[in-house]
Amino acid sequence: MNAFDFLTKDRIRAPEEGITMMLDKGMGPNMVEDFLEISGPYVDLAKLGWGTSAIHERELIKYKIDTYLSNDIIPYPGGTLFELAYIRDKFDEFLTEADELGFKAIEISDGTVDITPEERNRIIGEVKDVGFMALTEVGKKDPKKDHHFTAIDRVNLVTLDLEAGADKVIIEGREGGKDLGIYNNKGDVKEEDVQVLMDYLDVKKLIWEAPQKNQQAYLILKFGSNVNLGNISPDEITSLETMRRGLRGDTLGKVDL
Amino acid sequence: MNAFDFLTKDRIRAPEEGITMMLDKGMGPNMVEDFLEISGPYVDLAKLGWGTSAIHERELIKYKIDTYLSNDIIPYPGGTLFELAYIRDKFDEFLTEADELGFKAIEISDGTVDITPEERNRIIGEVKDVGFMALTEVGKKDPKKDHHFTAIDRVNLVTLDLEAGADKVIIEGREGGKDLGIYNNKGDVKEEDVQVLMDYLDVKKLIWEAPQKNQQAYLILKFGSNVNLGNISPDEITSLETMRRGLRGDTLGKVDL
Amino acid sequence: MNAFDFLTKDRIRAPEEGITMMLDKGMGPNMVEDFLEISGPYVDLAKLGWGTSAIHERELIKYKIDTYLSNDIIPYPGGTLFELAYIRDKFDEFLTEADELGFKAIEISDGTVDITPEERNRIIGEVKDVGFMALTEVGKKDPKKDHHFTAIDRVNLVTLDLEAGADKVIIEGREGGKDLGIYNNKGDVKEEDVQVLMDYLDVKKLIWEAPQKNQQAYLILKFGSNVNLGNISPDEITSLETMRRGLRGDTLGKVDL
Numbered sequence: 001m002n003a004f005d006f007l008t009k010d011r012i013r014a015p016e017e018g019i020t021m022m023l024d025k026g027m028g029p030n031m032v033e034d035f036l037e038i039s040g041p042y043v044d045l046a047k048l049g050w051g052t053s054a055i056h057e058r059e060l061i062k063y064k065i066d067t068y069l070s071n072d073i074i075p076y077p078g079g080t081l082f083e084l085a086y087i088r089d090k091f092d093e094f095l096t097e098a099d100e101l102g103f104k105a106i107e108i109s110d111g112t113v114d115i116t117p118e119e120r121n122r123i124i125g126e127v128k129d130v131g132f133m134a135l136t137e138v139g140k141k142d143p144k145k146d147h148h149f150t151a152i153d154r155v156n157l158v159t160l161d162l163e164a165g166a167d168k169v170i171i172e173g174r175e176g177g178k179d180l181g182i183y184n185n186k187g188d189v190k191e192e193d194v195q196v197l198m199d200y201l202d203v204k205k206l207i208w209e210a211p212q213k214n215q216q217a218y219l220i221l222k223f224g225s226n227v228n229l230g231n232i233s234p235d236e237i238t239s240l241e242t243m244r245r246g247l248r249g250d251t252l253g254k255v256d257l
Numbered sequence: 258m259n260a261f262d263f264l265t266k267d268r269i270r271a272p273e274e275g276i277t278m279m280l281d282k283g284m285g286p287n288m289v290e291d292f293l294e295i296s297g298p299y300v301d302l303a304k305l306g307w308g309t310s311a312i313h314e315r316e317l318i319k320y321k322i323d324t325y326l327s328n329d330i331i332p333y334p335g336g337t338l339f340e341l342a343y344i345r346d347k348f349d350e351f352l353t354e355a356d357e358l359g360f361k362a363i364e365i366s367d368g369t370v371d372i373t374p375e376e377r378n379r380i381i382g383e384v385k386d387v388g389f390m391a392l393t394e395v396g397k398k399d400p401k402k403d404h405h406f407t408a409i410d411r412v413n414l415v416t417l418d419l420e421a422g423a424d425k426v427i428i429e430g431r432e433g434g435k436d437l438g439i440y441n442n443k444g445d446v447k448e449e450d451v452q453v454l455m456d457y458l459d460v461k462k463l464i465w466e467a468p469q470k471n472q473q474a475y476l477i478l479k480f481g482s483n484v485n486l487g488n489i490s491p492d493e494i495t496s497l498e499t500m501r502r503g504l505r506g507d508t509l510g511k512v513d514l
Numbered sequence: 515m516n517a518f519d520f521l522t523k524d525r526i527r528a529p530e531e532g533i534t535m536m537l538d539k540g541m542g543p544n545m546v547e548d549f550l551e552i553s554g555p556y557v558d559l560a561k562l563g564w565g566t567s568a569i570h571e572r573e574l575i576k577y578k579i580d581t582y583l584s585n586d587i588i589p590y591p592g593g594t595l596f597e598l599a600y601i602r603d604k605f606d607e608f609l610t611e612a613d614e615l616g617f618k619a620i621e622i623s624d625g626t627v628d629i630t631p632e633e634r635n636r637i638i639g640e641v642k643d644v645g646f647m648a649l650t651e652v653g654k655k656d657p658k659k660d661h662h663f664t665a666i667d668r669v670n671l672v673t674l675d676l677e678a679g680a681d682k683v684i685i686e687g688r689e690g691g692k693d694l695g696i697y698n699n700k701g702d703v704k705e706e707d708v709q710v711l712m713d714y715l716d717v718k719k720l721i722w723e724a725p726q727k728n729q730q731a732y733l734i735l736k737f738g739s740n741v742n743l744g745n746i747s748p749d750e751i752t753s754l755e756t757m758r759r760g761l762r763g764d765t766l767g768k769v770d771l
Contacts, residue, residue, distance in 0.1 A: 001314070001315050002311060002312060002313060002314060002315060003310045003311055003313060003314070003315045003318040003319075003354070003358055004308075004310060004311040004334075004338060004342075004351070004354055005311070005315075006347060006350055006354070007308075007311055007338065007341055007342055007345065007347065007351070008308075008311050008312065025749070025752060025753055026552055026553065026749070026751070026752025026753065027548075027552070028547075028548030028549060028551050028552040028553075029548065029551060029552075030287050030544050030545075030547065030548040031287075031288075031545075031548055033285075033287065034284075034285030034286065034287040034288055035285060037285050037286060037317070038283055038284070038285040038286075038313065038317070039283065039285075042312070049753075050756060050761060050762045050763065051518075051521075051522075051756045051759070051761025051762060052752050052753070052756055052761070053517045053518060054516060054517055054518040054519070054521055054522050054756075054761055055516060055522065055556070055752065055755050055756060055759065055761065056516060056517060056552065056752075057515070057516060057517070058515050058516060058517045058519075060551070060552070061517040062517075077518075080761065080762060080763050080766060081518060081521065081761070083766065084521055084760075084761065084766060085518075085521055087767070088521065090520060090521065093520055094518070094521070097517070097518055097520070101517055111763050112763040112766045112767070113766070113767070141763035141764070142763070175727075176727075213432075213433075235282070235283070237283070238282060238283025238309050238312065238313075239282055239283065239306075239309070241312050242307060242308045242309055242311075242312060245308070245312065246341075247307060247308025247309070247311055247312065247337065247338070247341065248307045248308060248337060249307065249337050249368050249369040249398035249399075250398070252337060252340065252341060252369045252370070253344070253369070253370070258571070258572050259568060259569060259570060259571060259572060260567045260568055260570060260571070260572045260575040260611070260615055261565075261567060261568040261591075261595060261599075261608070261611055262568070262572075263604060263607055263611070264565075264568055264595070264598055264599055264602065264604065264608070265565075265568050265569070287544050288544075288545075290542075290544065291541075291542030291543065291544040291545055292542060294542050294543060294574070295540055295541070295542040295543075295570060295574070296540065296542075299569070470689075470690075492539070492540070494540070495539060495540030495566050495569065495570075496539055496540065496563075496566070498569050499564060499565045499566055499568075499569060502565070502569065503598075504564060504565025504566070504568055504569065504594065504595070504598065505564045505565060505594060506564065506594050506625050506626040506655035506656070507655070509594060509597065509598060509626045509627070510601070510626070510627070
């Protein structure tokens with residue numbers, strides 16, 4: 001039983017909704033244990049960011065993966081590691097290794113490298129065939145390149161990925177949440193762009209990378225408590241869950257549960 | 258005995274002064290233990306920020322409260338949780354639960370909801386009567402609403418709270434320290450506003466929320482080592498204590514102990 | 515063996531190059547243990563920032579120093595503590611205490627106090643004679659004072675320190691990386707200033723304080739994977755190592771190993 005339980009309601013979620021994706025950029029085992037005890041129930045996906053898993057011991061990565069899985073959290077390696085394997089022509093080895101380590105999802109992105117739509121379509125299919133959850137990401141990591149996309153371009157890319165079988169599509173925000181995707185160079189939300197995505201897409205299929213509190217609050221107020229959010233720092237998981245439930249000033253009295 | 262003790266002096270404090278209030282926004286038990294070992298002696302009050310305690314297990318919250326208390330740190334739940342209880346008409350249950358969990362102070366704020374001065378006065382009295390330390394907070398969490406207050410308005414609000422029996426009054430700064438209270442939208446101190454508060458109030462009765470280093474340094478240089486400061490992140494407690502003692506560049510040679 | 519090892523190469527380093535200096539601003543023992551397990555191999559120097567070691571128990575500081583040393587990391591106290599000892603005329607006691615605690619390097623700086631070139635020269639020699647590694651730092655902690663230095667002034671100061679026997683010279687960036695040294699008030703790199711330092715100095719002799727990711731990425735792309743970088747937060751060590759190895763979008767495909 002939670003403290004002050006007479007003041008709160010559980011958050012009722014459909015299986016596809018209310019997802020919180022956490023960005024693990026290299027937590028040690030004590031921190032993982034601590035994090036799970038305090039925030040474990042509020043996380044669904046754990047991304048071992050970009051190529052971080054490739055500079056740590058296999059045994060440590062396996063231990064972290066097992067720990068996440070036994071807490072009902074699905075771990076997956078960052079998209080940049082997939083991109084590196086792809087351009088090195090080692091995609092099959094990458095899938096095999098991810099499976100051996102215990103990862104249950106794969107992120108398919110082209111944040112840094114270029115991949116043709118046909119290739120991307122084929123890869124999504126292969127990832128699904130092998131039995132992984134397929135997460136794709138739309139957006140470029142270099143702001144100059146990302147600025148070439150209009151909101152409608154993003155709608156089209158998301159649509160292609162979903163048609164190819166992606167389980168969810170992540171809207172790129174990086175760790176910083178600035179000057180990319182739906183954020184301007186101050187980190188404020190570009191509201192018209194969000195509206196375009198909302199008009200043409202099923203928001204339940206999207207995971208918005210939203211590392212900053214103002215971004216999380218905006219998206220919760222716009223789409224409700226159960227909007228899917230990602231790139232949340234481990235020490236912000238508690239804060240995010242309170243915002244989803246109207247337990248922080250930013251959303252108090254403004255969300256329904 | 259501390260390392261390099263021939264270079265330092267203890268910080269001599271009157272009971273009412275030199276208070277450091279730490280913002281715990283969801284630390285796990287390993288982190289709390291670690292934090293107390295390294296920074297425990299430098300913290301007086303631990304706020305379990307906003308509604309965070311309401312999404313954690315009672316047993317975990319009790320354990321954290323006990324741990325703080327046995328290290329001479331007074332824990333209390335964030336003001337937003339009080340506000341939620343107040344608007345839900347569950348203030349008495351809130352006080353009972355806070356007492357059963359072991360909290361020793363209550364924060365009375367109206368950062369998000371509206372409370373009449375008469376109600377606020379009555380609540381402060383009730384909190385004191387039940388035996389809690391009464392901390393009140395002056396300021397609104399939404400910058401647009403907070404901007405309606407002049408410095409003199411804040412003086413008047415603080416004065417009312419003190420007359421009603423508040424032990425300390427907290428000047429709102431939130432977790433970010435921007436565009437609220439005594440801070441402009443860059444996080445710089447609005448010096449004229451601080452001067453007005455200083456001219457009309459007993460600074461010993463105030464706790465300034467000062468999450469950013471430049472804010473802490475400004476207030477230490479203005480009011481001395483033993484200014485009361487709050488909303489300090491757990492991993493900034495050591496840094497703050499070094500600034501209070503002239504052990505960091507910002508205050509070296511500029512503070513008396 | 516690391517996870518995904520078929521995608522990565524070890525970083526080959528000459529003894530003088532590729533140094534990562536980590537800023538410990540008061541980690542507790544659990545965090546140190548955790549940090550070493552996940553990031554220990556990627557750190558060479560651990561600075562107990564400014565005067566932080568002087569507010570912690572000798573036994574705790576000794577324990578942390580021993581732990582760092584047994585992981586092949588050289589610990590040293592922050593320059594501000596040296597400066598304080600110097601102006602208090604307690605430099606010899608400072609060296610003795612540093613040695614007794616187990617520190618293996620000393621930072622000689624004048625970020626806050628003034629020291630004549632002759633004095634600085636003499637101190638560097640004394641530090642070396644006693645058997646410490648001598649790290650010096652160039653730059654002032656107060657932006658107004660630091661702005662008096664041209665890039666050529668910095669070249670001259672570095673040159674004097676190296677002639678006096680300094681093992682490495684640190685280019686000041688503080689914890690924030692703004693408005694100081696090679697950074698403008700937004701934290702962007704002043705590229706012309708870096709070019710001047712590069713033209714006149716042996717870059718292998720420098721350690722660039724670079725707390726922000728964009729700064730780390732710039733310096734890696736400019737000088738290669740094995741540029742010496744400092745003031746890296748413990749939880750950014752993994753990220754930095756991935757950038758050095760082209761495992762993050764910022765450097766993928768742009769660094770040679």
